[in-house]
Amino acid sequence: MRLKRTVIAASAIAALTLTAACGGGSGSGEDSTGEFKAGGGAGAGKDATAEGPLEIPSDAKKGGTITVLSNNAPHTLDPTRTYYTDSGAIMSGLVTRSLTQYVYDEKSGDSILVPDLATDLGQVSEDGLTWTFELKDGLKYEDGTDVTAEDVVYGIKRSFAVDTLTDGPTYQLTFFKDGDKYKGPFADTDAELKKLPDYDASAGWYGGEDYDGVEADGNKVIIHLAQPFPELDYYASFPVFSPIPKAKDKDPLAYESHPMATGPYKFESYKPGVSLKLVKNEHWDPDTDPGRIQAADAFDFRFAQDTAKLENQILGDKGAAQTMMTYDDVTPPTYKSIKESAPDNLIEGTSPCTYMYRPDQTKIKDKKIREAISWAYPYQAAWKASGEIVGVTIQPGTSLLPPGTAGRVEYQYPKGQDGQTTDPEKAKALLEEAGAVGFELKWHYQRDDENSVAKKDQMVKGFEAAGFKATPVASTDETYRDDESNLDAPVNLRYGGWCSDWPSGGSWFPAQWIGSNANKPGMPNPTNFKEDDADAKQAEILKMDADEVPAAWGEFDKWMQETYMVEINAGYDANAFIKGSQVGGVVNDPVKGMPSFSIMYLK
């Protein structure tokens, strides 16, 4: 899953009006280190028998509007395209129900996979190639019409149209039957297929409604696979597996303006990039839903807000601000004041994401140089300069898989690298061994982002101290993402994060480090990592039994780093966000790295 994107342009304009807060003395200078809460094992648990309704907490008041502010803005809210952490949490938590879902379990501080529209977590056939989900009775859309298995099937078919509905998850293309040939329901003539990029007449492409990889049988959804996909029940929690009535999808790109709600809330108004107002969906039946409540009357999302302004509002906790919250990471000054004044309004937890510096394998060929980078990188200085609070919004990282992933193996590579140690001497020695003293490192930074510039200054210092030549390449907030995913960009070190789609390595390695994706435009394999033995190992793991798979990925993580030193771990993402005093049920969902909107209420 991709990290939410930041809208800098909007904040720069909002910043035109200088926001100053009412004065407030700084507290004592005591240095009380923020203690990091281990948020449990991210969603490794499952409960196929969970049943609704979910109990509304006793301190909940019926009614009221919860206002959610953010500096970010979701790219799109089309259920088929939601693949960022923020849009996924909003849609799955409140609006669209999928075949399965996660529910937060207070006892373990963890999210557990439970059924949603389906009666269980799916039945898989003996050969692992057919999955069957049976829908519950009495499921209704916001307009009172019945949810049918055909609608779920149509929703899944829709997700194959990746050229029309871009940016969505793409596991179905790899694992589902004919996933590489079927192009979705929209391109149903040869002429339309020819218009798609990379058209190949001999590949046997087809489109339209006629696809037998997914079929409806009564109230059953049957999925046929090309290769076993033991973790499909996790994937079935994505909004891709939500029902979409074909009659409402006349213009696929406009569907996001009002997706048909099956969850407790429905769209009242949506202005892309600005605001989203959700109101109660009368036709949602709590008895069918083990994961959501409907206590507040409405949710009011306001996007692209100025960070300083929104933090000061929530921090002040006066009047309307008591019912506000944000899902943005807190900035250091606000963290300090809220920790002192109202620690209950600060929510901390884990997020299933790892930040990585990613050397381009085609440009930095010597493994020793890549190891040298991991000793030269100024972890602490770079985090602090970019405004991260170490231990609160970022954690030193070792294994690539973040904590909480099933089967994760904890290891340190290079030996002694605990994810925060900078040792220029070791780096220098490695560079000398490799005969590459003065090796030039080039990476992108955002010239118009003060934090990015400050981080770059620290990196230049760190790399030069270790005997590298450091050449930062200028980019802007506007173009940064495109520059980073440009195959021909004049850099040899990229920066990125990856979040688990579900808590196992299956959503990590085939998605990021499969050789067939190397050297492709858009950089689906961000390090251009392509080694035959690594590819063979991954293919082998995908064929294993479901219960062996997570551990195998954990071992693969260690093997890949020790053999090839593919990535430099720049820390695990962690969450710290703030809320007003009247908002209840705010917990950090460790699976999504977002607040749990589905169980939120007003006190």
Add this chain to the structure above:
Amino acid sequence: MTVSEVLIKGGRDPEINPEPSSSEVAGRSPMRIAMDRLRSDKVAMVCAGIVLVFVLIAIFAPLLCKLFGVEVRAGDPVTDTDSFNYPVIGPPNYGFTWEAPLGLEPNSGNDLLAEWFYGARTSLLVATVATIVSTIVGVVLGLIAGYSRGWGDRLVTFATDLFLTLPFLLVAIAVSPMLVERWKENPAMLDNASLIALIVILSVFGWMGLARLIRGEVVSLREREFIEAARVLGMPTHRILFRELLPNLVAPIVVSFSLSLPATIAAEATLAYLGVGVTGRPSWGQTILRAQNWFDEYPLFLYAPIVGIVVLVFALNLLGDAIRDAFDPKSFR
């Protein structure tokens, strides 16, 4: 002795001289009179002193940093900030220290006094160069437009109007990504390019007002007897422009220069605040941008650059007003 010198010696229209006439006046040029008047204005002198201090700070920024034992952009976040990213010495959590008189910047640990000194340098460098360039351009084009009847006048007037219609902020914001695209692989070059581009943009958008003013003055002066006389004597045009007309325009030029300098300083800070100004070197506008999030806990961070801008711009404005009063007694308060 040129015709104009005769005229200047003779004094301009006697009724615009507010001083009670005495026998000494006959020997003083209008410039001299204005300077005398300025010198007796206490506010103007105080402001001139303040501006001088800022100029000295800008020129001797590296020396001052050495004197205070601070270094620009040399902070180490690991040793200079605590676990909340707050500085480990100086305000807001600790008392005043000579190690960092204005404190350290949170997150990066850079010294704020050094940042302030170098910010003054950037501010004054950009504003002075841009104002001088725009003044020269404005004067030259104004002279040409005013003196050449016909197409020359029309052309310059058209260009003036055209530049007045261009939205300054929009152009400044649009140029920034172009520079990045061109020099993205050469960071040092990019920093210089952004400085030069900023000066060019501020100059390009600063000359129109003066050009119009000068044109108007020239149009009214060119029919006067001393110009007619010069022409009859066969004086070449450039000589008429620069030796006869220009000395009569000193007052509006000096006034315009002294008033546009503070405006340019404010514009430089605004652009830096918006992230499209100079990069790679300290600037007050950038410091304000970074400081606003910390205002609640650490107001000094924001106050220092704001006080710098306010005091400098205020002093320059008052000085400009005083200069205008001195040169143009008609607008006496």
